[in-house]
Amino acid sequence: NAGVMQNPRHLVRRRGQEARLRCSPMKGHSHVYWYRQLPEEGLKFMVYLQKENIIDESGMPKERFSAEFPKEGPSILRIQQVVRGDSAAYFCASSLRDRPSHSYGYTFGSGTRLTVV
Amino acid sequence: GQQVMQIPQYQHVQEGEDFTTYCNSSTTLSNIQWYKQRPGGHPVFLIQLVKSGEVKKQKRLTFQFGEAKKNSSLHITATQTTDVGTYFCAGYNTPSNYQLIWGAGTKLIIKP
Numbered sequence: 001n002a003g004v005m006q007n008p009r010h011l012v013r014r015r016g017q018e019a020r021l022r023c024s025p026m027k028g029h030s031h032v033y034w035y036r037q038l039p040e041e042g043l044k045f046m047v048y049l050q051k052e053n054i055i056d057e058s059g060m061p062k063e064r065f066s067a068e069f070p071k072e073g074p075s076i077l078r079i080q081q082v083v084r085g086d087s088a089a090y091f092c093a094s095s096l097r098d099r100p101s102h103s104y105g106y107t108f109g110s111g112t113r114l115t116v117v
Numbered sequence: 118g119q120q121v122m123q124i125p126q127y128q129h130v131q132e133g134e135d136f137t138t139y140c141n142s143s144t145t146l147s148n149i150q151w152y153k154q155r156p157g158g159h160p161v162f163l164i165q166l167v168k169s170g171e172v173k174k175q176k177r178l179t180f181q182f183g184e185a186k187k188n189s190s191l192h193i194t195a196t197q198t199t200d201v202g203t204y205f206c207a208g209y210n211t212p213s214n215y216q217l218i219w220g221a222g223t224k225l226i227i228k229p
Contacts, residue, residue: 031215033215040222042121042222043217056213091159105150106152106217109159110158111159
């Protein structure tokens with residue numbers, strides 16, 4: 001039973017390019033959460049999606065960032081025209097219901113480390 | 118907005134010494150979670166505390182939740198090299214039941 005899968009593990013982009021980060025939730029999970037972690041900081045909530053719906057994107061910058069979770073396939077976090085400040089680790093987690101298990105907390109994927117050069 | 122402060126930012130200890138990290142919230146928390154992140158890794162859930170004054174133990178780790186549910190601590194007795202990493206506390210951003218507000222973490226460094 002695979003856990004939350006993220007790819008790529010490392011992504012290098014030049015300023016102005018697009019970055020696409022993928023997250024495949026645990027089997028049977030239809031809720032996905034994306035968090036961003038800057039160096040030496042804790043995680044910051046970005047967006048919460050259910051299949052084909054964005055439930056809460058209050059933590060996501062209005063410009064250049066978008067997220068989707070289609071009916072088929074992984075959730076995608078898309079960053080257009082990347083800048084150096086987008087360099088960070090991006091983690092996703094998934095859950096069966098509309099909240100992470102309160103007994104087990106979040107189960108995160110291994111993350112994507114984005115470096116903008 | 119709601120904030121979770123965590124201190125210290127770093128703690129250097131000799132192997133075998135104890136380690137403690139403290140977490141304070143600007144608002145009352147419904148519960149608090151603790152995570153460990155190894156260098157280059159992802160956060161791994163350790164425990165959740167729910168009740169006022171709650172104390173939980175996991176082997177050499179002791180977790181406490183304050184009476185007012187605004188502060189928490191993690192204490193590791195007799196640290197080992199396997200304890201190296203950054204320890205984070207996180208509380209739910211009320212009334213959300215999914216959005217966690219994270220402390221900045223305390224990095225545990227074992228002196229050679």
